[in-house]
Each structure stands twice: as C-alpha cells, then as structure tokens.
Amino acid sequence: MPVGYSIYLERPSYIHHRIDPRTKLAALGSVFVLALAFNHPAVLGGLMLLLLLIAQVAQLSWRSLLPFLIGGIWFLVLGLLIWPFYVQGGPKLFTIFGNPIYLNGVLFGLAMGLRVALMVLAAGIWMMTTSPQKLTVGLLRLGLPYKAGVTMTAAIRFVPLLNAERITITEAQQSRALNLSRGNPFKRAVKSIAIIGPLFIRTIDLAQSLALALEARGFAARDGRTSIVSIEMTNIDRVILVVLAVACLVAIALRILGIGLISRSYL
Numbered sequence: 001m002p003v004g005y006s007i008y009l010e011r012p013s014y015i016h017h018r019i020d021p022r023t024k025l026a027a028l029g030s031v032f033v034l035a036l037a038f039n040h041p042a043v044l045g046g047l048m049l050l051l052l053l054i055a056q057v058a059q060l061s062w063r064s065l066l067p068f069l070i071g072g073i074w075f076l077v078l079g080l081l082i083w084p085f086y087v088q089g090g091p092k093l094f095t096i097f098g099n100p101i102y103l104n105g106v107l108f109g110l111a112m113g114l115r116v117a118l119m120v121l122a123a124g125i126w127m128m129t130t131s132p133q134k135l136t137v138g139l140l141r142l143g144l145p146y147k148a149g150v151t152m153t154a155a156i157r158f159v160p161l162l163n164a165e166r167i168t169i170t171e172a173q174q175s176r177a178l179n180l181s182r183g184n185p186f187k188r189a190v191k192s193i194a195i196i197g198p199l200f201i202r203t204i205d206l207a208q209s210l211a212l213a214l215e216a217r218g219f220a221a222r223d224g225r226t227s228i229v230s231i232e233m234t235n236i237d238r239v240i241l242v243v244l245a246v247a248c249l250v251a252i253a254l255r256i257l258g259i260g261l262i263s264r265s266y267l
Contacts (some may be wrong), residue, residue: 007127007160010138011059021138023088030121030244035115036267037251041107051121058129068124072117079113080106087263108262117222126157133229141231150219154210162203169198205256 010016031047032201038044055065085096091103132153141148170180173194180191216247254260 007124007156008131009064009128010131013057013059015054015058015129018130018132018234018236020141020231020233020237021134021242022231022233023240024126024130025135025138025142026241028122028126028242030248032119033248034251035118035122037255039108039111039115039262040260041110041114041190041262043260044111044118048118048121051118051125058125060125060128064095064128065121065124067225068121069117071120072113075116075120076110076113077101079109079111079116080173081109083109083112087266089263092152104262108266111262118133131229132157133168133227136232137227137229140227141201150214158203158206158235160207162199165202166195166199169195169202 031051034047035044044244052065084101085099087105087108088100088102089104093101093103095101112210134147135156136153140146140150144152174180178194180193180195181189182188183191258264
C-alpha cells in the first residue's frame, strides 16, 4: 500500500500524543450513544459545537474537516427534506403539495441531520487524531485478535487511498472526453460507471497486493506479536473514561424521562 495515504494527521497536540487510543475509541462510542439518546436539535447542536472545539484543541484545520462537514451538511439537508412530512406537532408552518408542515417536523428533521453529522464528524476527528499503529496496539490490548486489529486499521487506510484512486481515474476519463457535469441525474449516473468499474477492479488489485505483502512478511506466522509502539493508560485517561461513562448514563436516563426529545415515537 503506498505510503502517504492516511486520514491520520500528525499534529503536536495533547489529544494526538497523550490520550490513549482506547480512550479515544471509548469517546467515539460515547458520542454515538449521546447522538442516539437525544433528538432535539438544540442538544445535538451543542454536541456538534463541543466536537468542533475538540477539533481546534487537536489543531485540526478547517480544511481537513471540510470533507466531513460537507458530508454532514448533506445529511442535514436530507433530514429537512424527509422528516417534516412524517412528524407532526407544534404550529403549522406551511403546506407542500397538500402536506402540512409543522414546526416539530422541521426541528426533528434538523435533529436527524445533526445526529448523522455528529457521528460523521466524530469518526473523522477520531481517525485524524489516532495513528494506525497506536490504534492496532490499542485494539490488541482490548483483547482483539491481531488479524482483526490489522484488518480494521488497513480498512481505515483504504478510505483515503481509494479516494485518491477515484480522483486519478476521474481525471483519466475526463482526458478521454468524459463529462460528468452534463446531463440529467440518470445520464450522469450511467456515465459514472466509467469511474466505478475501474475503481472496483483497482480495489480488488490493491487488496490482493496487500494480502501478498503481508504473507511475504510472515503475517500471523506466530501467535505472539511484538510492537515498537508503546501505549499506557494515564490518570487523565481514567478521568475521561469516568466522565464518558457518567455522560452516557445521564443521557440514557434523560432519554427514559423524555428530556431532550422532540418526539418519543421515533428514535
């Protein structure tokens, strides 16, 4: 696998080098729990601001966060286009194609978009602040088999690699007069086959190359593995884990009590 294609960004921040990868993984899981516990846009918006603050503490630039923010905006728009037609309640705002749109529906759609955007951004920050080597060691310390740990980290490495391959294939096809910006959505989807086909073949080729490289280096020849990377839980990590556990328990309790919800009928 070519060197340099990685979502991880090296920064001299405390989050990058002092927080244990197991703590970061627990934080990612906690964000998912908090996002699923509430469906009020005010609460989820507050969590989004907290994540953006953490990204600034980790010295991540807005440019590096842009792909995840764009993905989050897409889900935000999608939620506002779908959920207002299903969720009722509150003052009536307007009517679209004979369907009344209520305030609660708009707020719930906004919350659903923020929920997915929150998960996407949290995953992005986690991948950009956790090196693949430390992540593998952290997964092994959690009891995960070595093969599974390497598979997970390799899958994360494949994301930017495949994106780079997609860009290369797109530029090559455009040099052959393929124009994906013209035509209706159906015609553009048909044209995209010229990108998806070579990308699929390239993905298989990369996976095979990775498998051959691992086999040539004696991967999984022995049960015990050593690592040059060392990680250790600190008191700060333990405090963070306790705070995360308390936050998850409080969020579940508030969910049961119906606090921080627009609608209890939907997740």
